[in-house]
Amino acid sequence: xxxxxxxxxxxxxxxxxxxxxxxxxxxxxxxxxxxxxxxxxxxxxxxxxxxxxxxxxxxxxxxxxxxxxxxxxxxxxxxxx
Numbered sequence: 001x002x003x004x005x006x007x008x009x010x011x012x013x014x015x016x017x018x019x020x021x022x023x024x025x026x027x028x029x030x031x032x033x034x035x036x037x038x039x040x041x042x043x044x045x046x047x048x049x050x051x052x053x054x055x056x057x058x059x060x061x062x063x064x065x066x067x068x069x070x071x072x073x074x075x076x077x078x079x080x081x
Contacts, residue, residue, distance in 0.1 A: 021078055030067040037062060 013022055025031050038058070046054040063066040 017077075018078055022075075025071060025074055025078075028071075030071050033067045034062055034065070034071060037065070 013019055027036070043055070043058060045051075046058070063072055
């Protein structure tokens with residue numbers, strides 16, 4: 001279920017022509033800092049296993065950081081346009 005949501009979000013961003021903007025956010029200073037906070041193996045394991053609770057917890061920890069809050073706000077604004 002979680003992977004489907006990520007895939008749907010990805011398709012929606014691509015449909016709206018937002019892929020380049022998302023890539024810029026990912027390469028930003030905040031994006032790079034957040035990337036360092038993420039354990040890719042843990043994310044993959046949770047996503048493949050459908051462990052939405054773990055994914056929510058991981059995302060929640062990121063969104064509690066100043067970098068996460070700024071990126072979330074940037075994505076929100078991007079989706080409004």
